[in-house]
Amino acid sequence: MRWYNHVLGGTLAELIITSGTGPVFNNTLAAGISALVPDIDSPYSKLGHNLPVLSHGTSLVLGHRGPIHSLLAGFLYAILVSNFFPDLVVPAMVGFISHLILDALSGGVNPLWPLKFSVSIPLFSTMGFRELFIATPALMAANAWAVWNFIGVQEAGVIIINGVFNMIRQVISNIA
Numbered sequence: 001m002r003w004y005n006h007v008l009g010g011t012l013a014e015l016i017i018t019s020g021t022g023p024v025f026n027n028t029l030a031a032g033i034s035a036l037v038p039d040i041d042s043p044y045s046k047l048g049h050n051l052p053v054l055s056h057g058t059s060l061v062l063g064h065r066g067p068i069h070s071l072l073a074g075f076l077y078a079i080l081v082s083n084f085f086p087d088l089v090v091p092a093m094v095g096f097i098s099h100l101i102l103d104a105l106s107g108g109v110n111p112l113w114p115l116k117f118s119v120s121i122p123l124f125s126t127m128g129f130r131e132l133f134i135a136t137p138a139l140m141a142a143n144a145w146a147v148w149n150f151i152g153v154q155e156a157g158v159i160i161i162n163g164v165f166n167m168i169r170q171v172i173s174n175i176a
């Protein structure tokens with residue numbers, strides 16, 4: 001799956017699970033970013049491209065869609081996140097697991113590694129026609145529906161502006 005479809009899958013899962021309640025901006029952002037994390041095992045992914053040493057290393061040692069695409073890796077990721085952002089562990093997990101589900105729909109994954117239990121419901125091939133012309137528009141529409149249904153368009157705008165403003169304020173206070 002393309003990186004933006006993983007982001008859209010993570011945000012959609014988070015919006016549906018929380019029904020848009022709680023700290024929506026931080027949670028949705030954490031889920032969207034965490035939905036990219038399993039592909040750190042591919043130097044050709046969005047995240048892997050930006051962290052070449054880590055991605056080449058993991059892909060060489062562990063392979064793409066290997067141990068990093070498992071619930072065990074998700075658990076380790078949760079521990080890592082809990083050290084820095086304890087409030088965001090659950091949305092981070094939602095994003096991580098949404099990645100495994102979307103990869104199961106586009107090829108297959110081995111979520112219970114080291115046990116051999118591959119899940120493959122190949123509705124889409126990665127980069128294929130159906131991913132681009134069915135999955136992407138469907139994920140965009142579903143996200144739009146979730147925002148409209150759970151939060152409201154105007155309220156979502158306020159949440160985004162406030163969230164970005166808070167992030168900038170935090171970055172400035174960290175520098176100062």
Ligand SMILES: [Zn+2]
Nearest residue numbers: 038039069103
């Ligand atoms: Zn993947």
